[in-house]
Amino acid sequence: MTVVSLHAAPAAFDQRRTAQALLLLAALLTVGRNVLPDQLARLPEAMVIPFAHWINAVFAFLRDDLGLMSLTRAFSDMVEFCLDVTANLLYGKARWPRVGPIPWVVIAATAATVGHALGGRRLAVLAGGTFVWIALMGQWQWAMETLSVIVVAAPFSVLLGLALGTLAWRFRAAERVLNPLLNIAQSLPHFAYMIPVVVFIGVGPKAGAIVTIIFSVPPMIRLTLLGLRSVPPEIIESGKMSGATRWQLMTRVRLPAARTELLIGVNQVIMQSLAMVVLASFIGMPGLGQKLLQLLQALKIGLSFEIGLTIVLLAILLDRMSKAWAYRQPVHHAQGAAWVRRHPHLVVWLGLTAVGFALAALHPFFAEIERKQALSLAGPIDAGVDALLTVIAPVAEWLRWFLITWVLIPLRDAFLWLPTTAVLVFVAAIGWRVGGRRSALVCLGFVLPIALSGWWDRAMITVYMVTVSVVLALLIGVPLGLVAAARPQRAARMLLLCDTMQTFPSFIYLIPVIMLFGVNDVAVIAAVVVFATVPILRYTIEGLRGVPPELVEAAEMSGASRGQMLRHVKLPLAVPTLLVGANQSIMFSLFMVIIAAFIGTQDLGQEMQRALSSADVGKGLVLGFAVAFIGLLADHVLLTWSRGRVALLSSRAT
Amino acid sequence: MSDQDSVISCHNLWKVFGPGRMPDLGPATTAEELRASGHIAAVRNVSLSIKRGEMLVVMGLSGSGKSTLVRCFARLLDATSGAVMVEGRDIGAMTEPELIDLRRRKMGMVFQSFGLLPHRTALENVAFPLEMRGQDRNSRIARATEMLSLVGLKGREGYFPHELSGGQQQRVGIARSLAVEPDIWFLDEPFSALDPLIRREMQDEFLRLKAMVAKTIVFITHDFDEAIRLADRIAIMKDGAVEQCDTPERIVMAPATEYVAKFTSAIDRARVVRAGALARPARGQSVEGGALPAQATLHEIARQVVSDPRPHLPVTAADGGLLGLMDRAEALDIILGPAA
Numbered sequence: 004m005t006v007v008s009l010h011a012a013p014a015a016f017d018q019r020r021t022a023q024a025l026l027l028l029a030a031l032l033t034v035g036r037n038v039l040p041d042q043l044a045r046l047p048e049a050m051v052i053p054f055a056h057w058i059n060a061v062f063a064f065l066r067d068d069l070g071l072m073s074l075t076r077a078f079s080d081m082v083e084f085c086l087d088v089t090a091n092l093l094y095g096k097a098r099w100p101r102v103g104p105i106p107w108v109v110i111a112a113t114a115a116t117v118g119h120a121l122g123g124r125r126l127a128v129l130a131g132g133t134f135v136w137i138a139l140m141g142q143w144q145w146a147m148e149t150l151s152v153i154v155v156a157a158p159f160s161v162l163l164g165l166a167l168g169t170l171a172w173r174f175r176a177a178e179r180v181l182n183p184l185l186n187i188a189q190s191l192p193h194f195a196y197m198i199p200v201v202v203f204i205g206v207g208p209k210a211g212a213i214v215t216i217i218f219s220v221p222p223m224i225r226l227t228l229l230g231l232r233s234v235p236p237e238i239i240e241s242g243k244m245s246g247a248t249r250w251q252l253m254t255r256v257r258l259p260a261a262r263t264e265l266l267i268g269v270n271q272v273i274m275q276s277l278a279m280v281v282l283a284s285f286i287g288m289p290g291l292g293q294k295l296l297q298l299l300q301a302l303k304i305g306l307s308f309e310i311g312l313t314i315v316l317l318a319i320l321l322d323r324m325s326k327a328w329a330y331r332q333p334v335h336h337a338q339g340a341a342w343v344r345r346h347p348h349l350v351v352w353l354g355l356t357a358v359g360f361a362l363a364a365l366h367p368f369f370a371e372i373e374r375k376q377a378l379s380l381a382g383p384i385d386a387g388v389d390a391l392l393t394v395i396a397p398v399a400e401w402l403r404w405f406l407i408t409w410v411l412i413p414l415r416d417a418f419l420w421l422p423t424t425a426v427l428v429f430v431a432a433i434g435w436r437v438g439g440r441r442s443a444l445v446c447l448g449f450v451l452p453i454a455l456s457g458w459w460d461r462a463m464i465t466v467y468m469v470t471v472s473v474v475l476a477l478l479i480g481v482p483l484g485l486v487a488a489a490r491p492q493r494a495a496r497m498l499l500l501c502d503t504m505q506t507f508p509s510f511i512y513l514i515p516v517i518m519l520f521g522v523n524d525v526a527v528i529a530a531v532v533v534f535a536t537v538p539i540l541r542y543t544i545e546g547l548r549g550v551p552p553e554l555v556e557a558a559e560m561s562g563a564s565r566g567q568m569l570r571h572v573k574l575p576l577a578v579p580t581l582l583v584g585a586n587q588s589i590m591f592s593l594f595m596v597i598i599a600a601f602i603g604t605q606d607l608g609q610e611m612q613r614a615l616s617s618a619d620v621g622k623g624l625v626l627g628f629a630v631a632f633i634g635l636l637a638d639h640v641l642l643t644w645s646r647g648r649v650a651l652l653s654s655r656a657t
Numbered sequence: 658m659s660d661q662d663s664v665i666s667c668h669n670l671w672k673v674f675g676p677g678r679m680p681d682l683g684p685a686t687t688a689e690e691l692r693a694s695g696h697i698a699a700v701r702n703v704s705l706s707i708k709r710g711e712m713l714v715v716m717g718l719s720g721s722g723k724s725t726l727v728r729c730f731a732r733l734l735d736a737t738s739g740a741v742m743v744e745g746r747d748i749g750a751m752t753e754p755e756l757i758d759l760r761r762r763k764m765g766m767v768f769q770s771f772g773l774l775p776h777r778t779a780l781e782n783v784a785f786p787l788e789m790r791g792q793d794r795n796s797r798i799a800r801a802t803e804m805l806s807l808v809g810l811k812g813r814e815g816y817f818p819h820e821l822s823g824g825q826q827q828r829v830g831i832a833r834s835l836a837v838e839p840d841i842w843f844l845d846e847p848f849s850a851l852d853p854l855i856r857r858e859m860q861d862e863f864l865r866l867k868a869m870v871a872k873t874i875v876f877i878t879h880d881f882d883e884a885i886r887l888a889d890r891i892a893i894m895k896d897g898a899v900e901q902c903d904t905p906e907r908i909v910m911a912p913a914t915e916y917v918a919k920f921t922s923a924i925d926r927a928r929v930v931r932a933g934a935l936a937r938p939a940r941g942q943s944v945e946g947g948a949l950p951a952q953a954t955l956h957e958i959a960r961q962v963v964s965d966p967r968p969h970l971p972v973t974a975a976d977g978g979l980l981g982l983m984d985r986a987e988a989l990d991i992i993l994g995p996a997a
Contacts, residue, residue, distance in 0.1 A: 240733050241772030244843075245786035245833070246761030248753075255785075259776045335778060335815035 018439050025432030025443075032425035044422040051457035055621030062202065062620045075203045082216070083209045085155040090208075093147040093154075104147075106363035106370040107138040112355035114320075120348040122327035129323065133316040141377025142291070142313055149290035150317075152208060152283075153276045156215040160272045163216065164223020165265070169253075171224065172231040185221045190590065190634035192597040193218065193282050194611045195627025201286055201618045211280060211288030219275035223268040230264030231257055266329030273321050278508040281314060282598065285615060291317075295510065296601075304388050304518045305381030311514045315507055322506040388518055395519075403525045411471065411524055418467040423454050426463075430636070438643040449636040453629045462629050464606040469592045469633070472528055476535035476588050481581070483536075484543025485569070494544050501541040509534060509595050517602065527599040534595045535588040542584025546577030576652065582645035589637040593630055663742075664841060664873040665730055666706035670739035672699045672725050672897075682738045688896055699725040700736075701897035712867070712874040713902075714884040717894035723877045726894070727843050730875060731764060732756060743841070761790040765834030769846040771826045773818040773833075779805060780814040783832045790837070804832040808862070824855040828862075835870065842872045846879065860886060881920065885909075885929050893917050906934050927956040927992045935988055936972040936981030948973040951980050955992050962988045 036044060065071040090096035095104030111134035118130030137146045171178040196218050197210075204210040234257050242256035258265070281292035291314055298307035336345050343350055363370035392399075427450055434446030453462050487497035512530045520526040550573050558572045600608030607626050614623035671682045675696030680686070684702055691698050699722040707713045715723045728734040729741055732748050741748045743759065751759065765786075773782050780801050787797035805814055808828040818826055827847060834842065847863075848856040860883060867874065867887075878884055884891050885905045892902040893916075901913035909929045912918035933951030948971040949958050962970065962985060969982040 235770065235772070237768040237770050237772035238774065240728075241766070241768055241774075241830075241833075242785075243733060244731060244760055244764060244766040246757050246789045246837075248757060248789075251789055255788075256774065260774060262776060332819055333776065333778075333817045335817060335820060338812070338815060 018435060022432045022436035025428055025435060029425045029429035029432060032422050032428060036420065036422050036425075039422055039424075043424045045459065046423055046454050048457075050455060052455045054452075054456055054625045055619070057621070058624050059619075059621035062199070066203065072203065079204050079209055079213055082155060082159065082212050086151060086208055086212055089151040089154045090148075093151045094144050104371070106359055107134065107143055107372065108362055108369045109356050109359035111135050111138065112359050113352065116348055116352040116355060118320075118324060119351075121324055121331065126323055126327060129316075129320055133313075133320050136316065137313055138372050139378050140309055140313065141372060141374040141379070142294075142310065143372060145289070145291045145294050145310075146313060146317070148208070149277075149280050149292065152212045152215060152280050152288065152290070153273065153321075156212045156219065156280070157269070157273050157276050159216045160219040160276065161223055161269055164220045164268060164272065165227050167220070168224040168227020168268075169231065171228050178228070181224065185224060186635065187628075187631050188221045190593075190631040190638070191627045192594055192608070192611070192630050193279060194285070194597060194608070194615055195623060195630070196279075197283070197286050198611075198615055198618065198623030198627075199620050201615065202620050206287035208288055210286050211283035214283055214286065215276045215279040218279045219272045222271035222275065226264050226268030226271065227261075230261030230268070233264065234260040263329050266325065270322065270325035270329060273325050274318070274506055277314075277318055277321060278510075281508045281510050285601075285612075292510065295514075299513065299517060299602075302517070302522075303381070304514075305384035306379075307514055308384050308518075309380055311511050314511055318506040318508060319503060392519075399519055403520055403523070406525050406528070407523075411528070414471060415464060415467050418463045418470075419460060421463070423459060427451065427454065433640055437640055437647060442639065442643055445639055446636055449632040449639070453632055456625050456629060458607060458610065458626060458629055461605070461607045461610055461626075462633065464604070465593070465596055465608070465630065466633060468524075468528065468531065468596045468604070468606060469589060472531035472535050472592045472596070473585070473588055475528070475532045476539050476592070477585065479532070480536040480539030480584075480588070481543050484540045484547065487540070488544045488547035491548075494548060498541060498544055501537050501544075504537045505541075509591075509598055512595070513599065513602065522602045524604065526602060527596065527604055530599060531592050531595040535592040538587035538591060539581075539584045542580050542587070543577070546580030546584070547573050549580060550576045579645040579648045579652070582641045582648070586638055586641040586645075589641075590634050593634050597630060662708060663706040664709050664711075665741070665743055665875070666704075667729070667736075667741045668704050668739055670700055670703045670726075670729060670741060671737045672722070672729055672734060673697065673737040674699055679737055698722075698897045700729060702739075703897075703899050705892060705899065705902060707873060707875065709873055710871055712876060712887065712889045713892060714876045714878060714888035714890070715892045715894060716878050716881065716884045718879060721894040722897035723879075723894050724845055725897075727845055727875055727877055731760070731766060731843055761786065761837060763840050764843065765837060765839035765841070766843040767827070767830050767834045767845065767847040769849050771818070771823075771830045771850075773826055773829055775818055777817075778814065779810060779816050779818070779821065779829045782818070782829055783836050785833060786837050800836060801832070804836050805829070807835075807866070808832045822855075823851050824859060827851065827859060831863075831866070835866075840872060842870075842874045844874065844876045846877050848883070849879065856883075863887070881924060885924070893920060905929050906931065910934070925956070927959060928954055930955050930991055932958060932972045932983060932988075933974070933980060935983040935991075937984070938981050939971075939979060946971070948979070949983065951975065955988055959992050962992060 032039065032043065041047070087096065087098035088100065090103075091098045091100060092103040092105055093110075111131050114134050115127045115131030119127035137143055167177075167181065171181045196214050200210050200214045200217070204213055238260050239252065239256060242252050247256060280288065280290065281295070284290070284292035284296045287293075291310055295307055295310045295314070298310065359369070368376070427447065430446045430450050431443045434443035438445075453459065483497075486493075488494050512534045513526075516526045516529040516533070520529060554572060554576070555568070558568050563571065596604070596606060597608035597611060600606070600612050603609075607630055611623060611626045611630075613619075614626060669684065673679055673682070673691060673696050675691075675694070677695075680691060680694050680696060682702075686698075686702075688698055688701065701722070703726060705713070715726060717723045725734060729736045730743070730748075732741070732751070736749055744763070748756070748759070774785065777785065780798065783801035783804050784797040787800060792800075802814060805811060808831055810825060810828050810832070813821065813825065818829070821829065827850075831847070834844075844863075848859050851859060864887065876884075876887060888905055890902060891905055891908055893900045893908065895916050901908060901917045903911075903913075906929055908917060909921050909924060909926055912921055931951060932949045932953050932955065935955075936951065946967065947961070947965065949961060951972050951974050955962065965985070968985055970985055970988070972980045972983050974980040
């Protein structure tokens with residue numbers, strides 16, 4: 004220990020000194036902004052590298068000369084065929100096999116039976132209730148349009164992820180290639196995926212399905228790799244000693260033993276698919292997302308609230324069902340039990356389905372609920388919201404005015420005023436502080452391309468919005484986490500709430516803020532803050548709960564007060580976890596800021612929307628990478644810092 | 658002993674873990690030399706030979722290389738240098754299909770943490786090796802059912818591993834390892850994960866099975882009591898090398914190294930040493946009165962030794978003939994500890 008610290012001390016000292024020197028330089032550059040030559044304040048136009056141009060050239064080559072178009076077309080035709088089948092079954096689109104639509108009572112009964120099989124009575128009620136709600140509210144057609152895409156896209160993603168994950172597990176080289184690609188892919192905003200798809204596939208459900216497949220593959224790859232790696236060695240050895248060939252070992256030992264991780268992967272795929280399908284309305288994907296987008300743009304709060312509720316219910320349902328499936332343990336049946344006893348759910352399902360079809364044949368209400376027959380809560384909700392608004396309007400109005408005039412605009416101007424060089428030096432200083440020269444170079448490697456891409460001002464607006472949101476999220480989330488973590492029961496309830504809120508597609512968060520603040524920057528910031536508070540709250544609670552109980556007991560026996568306990572024991576130990584939370588919070592904010600572009604921002608997201616509508620792949624991808632690099636920069640800094648803390652804490656502990 | 662009557666033998670076996678190219682390994686290579694190049698020798702220059710029907714217990718503390726050694730015997734790990742011969746064939750030179758065939762016909766293994774497949778019932782786990790070699794469904798279910806009732810799990814065929822206790826899970830593991838009727842049976846600390854009462858019960862169960870199946874057995878343990886209870890011969894390992902490989906009696910009575918002596922110092926010798934080991938040729942001395950059976954441990958005959966006043970006690974072999982005389986004072990020293 005002493006030897007290590009003797010060697011480590013000068014290095015840490017140098018690291019701090021260099022970082023301080025760099026910070027000083029950044030401060031000088033900022034202070035001297037007005038006397039600085041223009042080239043140092045903003046990179047001159049001549050230095051902007053035409054990345055977009057190059058990407059477009061590559062894409063044109065891929066599409067026209069390499070014949071990639073026919074390949075993508077073949078794949079998309081296959082997807083389209085599957086989509087037509089599910090569309091026919093779920094909402095009666097006039098395509099093969101021409102048997103649909105299945106009556107809504109049958110689908111609701113099926114969902115309830117599956118729910119019961121996976122998670123007992125509560126999940127059955129949730130599943131059946133969700134579909135009854137959808138039918139009664141007259142949203143059947145839209146919901147089925149959305150689900151028909153998920154039903155097709157999720158299996159494609161799972162298979163693709165399984166194949167790539169296995170490849171990465173089997174070949175080190177494949178993993179080394181895939182890993183950085185996955186890192187970038189998981190920090191690219193949703194829109195960046197849509198633009199190339201629009202170019203290659205066009206718009207509509209087919210494009211929506213394909214963008215969903217691509218977007219939801221990465222977590223499956225990671226979890227396949229994780230699952231295959233974490234199979235206990237003794238299980239593999241027992242398979243080998245049983246004389247299994249490699250193929251037998253893979254299909255009958257490794258994959259089944261990795262079942263839980265693989266099914267968590269399926270859960271992730273489904274949740275990502277839902278989030279993407281809703282957003283794919285921007286590229287002409289019909290369904291709940293498109294309806295919600297139209298209603299929000301028309302400021303029909305009541306109706307959009309209804310659709311939002313449906314999406315939330317579907318998200319919770321899909322999440323709970325797939326998780327229940329993942330964690331389900333097989334249970335034996337009594338010996339010699341009859342077939343009916345061994346398959347109770349199948350029997351019940353067959354019975355319910357028969358009843359459902361019979362009801363549908365008797366009365367059309369059970370087959371399809373016309374929109375005019377549907378219930379609606381829109382009237383009362385609108386009235387309620389109006390009443391609420393008249394009460395809080397003065398407060399909301401004042402808050403909006405205050406935030407815009409005194410916080411947001413000055414901050415935005417300040418961010419834009421910063422010289423580019425000062426930002427570069429500042430980023431290098433932060434990198435140097437957390438991880439020495441290597442980290443400084445990595446950080447610069449993320450920022451420099453943004454500066455050279457010519458989108459600096461837009462990027463700074465994005466950074467400003469994320470910064471404001473994350474700071475507010477920290478101010479709300481950390482104290483809330485402290486309060487919640489004080490009692491175990493309260494903590495468990497809060498974590499459940501966080502879990503549930505994290506399953507909602509980000510789009511949903513825009514409904515209440517538009518309701519309260521209208522369409523402007525404050526609404527965007529408010530939505531992002533709510534969205535970003537969830538992870539920080541969650542990790543605060545988990546960090547505090549993760550403090551070893553014997554340390555808490557030791558501090559109690561030393562006579563620490565509650566405040567001292569928090570300051571000197573719990574918080575320092577929770578810092579690494581908090582940093583991970585902050586990291587996720589930044590990621591969430593970035594995505595949300597970009598999505599919120601359609602209610603009017605001036606950042607990278609806005610430009611990305613324009614690129615999307617003009618199908619400009621080059622511009623779209625450059626913007627996407629700019630966003631991804633901002634995210635990866637934050638990710639690198641915070642995770643390196645967190646790892647450093649963990650190493651420090653564990654080296655002190657030994 | 659020649660290689661012909663040994664089922665498993667190894668010569669100058671090394672298993673070295675570490676990055677990059679392996680260093681040259683000779684009999685004189687020390688652990689320190691290897692550590693200097695960033696390598697760790699898990700098995701160091703081991704030469705052993707196990708006879709047909711013999712039970713060898715490999716014992717040592719954790720990290721002494723005993724698990725690695727047995728994994729080299731089964732070629733779950735490839736030896737770094739040296740050869741392992743199984744029934745006269747070099748296992749390291751076998752192709753993958755040959756190796757798989759050998760495991761399907763000749764070998765069974767029991768694991769410390771059971772290694773059961775979580776998604777299969779007890780019956781399906783036991784039938785797994787049979788399934789691997791392509792046996793038809795009916796015959797493998799019949800065989801697996803038979804094996805499960807042999808280990809006392811009749812009626813639990815449909816249970817999943819997570820529904821069984823640790824002892825029951827290991828019974829499934831044992832049944833699985835015996836399902837293919839292997840000639841060679843490896844047991845890697847099979848009872849270490851069980852609590853002491855269950856462990857004792859499983860040892861008895863194991864002795865019962867061992868008497869029934871007559872196999873060549875390599876048994877790994879870190880528990881010396883267990884080793885003495887079960888072994889024909891014991892190999893004591895330290896830092897990857899075998900310190901001594903001998904019968905339990907000789908290990909206790911004539912430890913080859915200081916380490917072995919320290920290891921065995923806490924053992925109650927009376928429970929290990931048998932009367933036969935103390936018998937000296939009679940050389941015309943008178944032999945009358947009650948005799949002691951050579952197979953009995955001193956612990957078992959302690960009452961007789963203490964109460965019989967003769968200075969020399971006769972010991973008879975299994976066939977009833979006189980084996981020799983036992984010095985009573987020497988026997989009492991072992992039973993009661995040396996006189997102060």
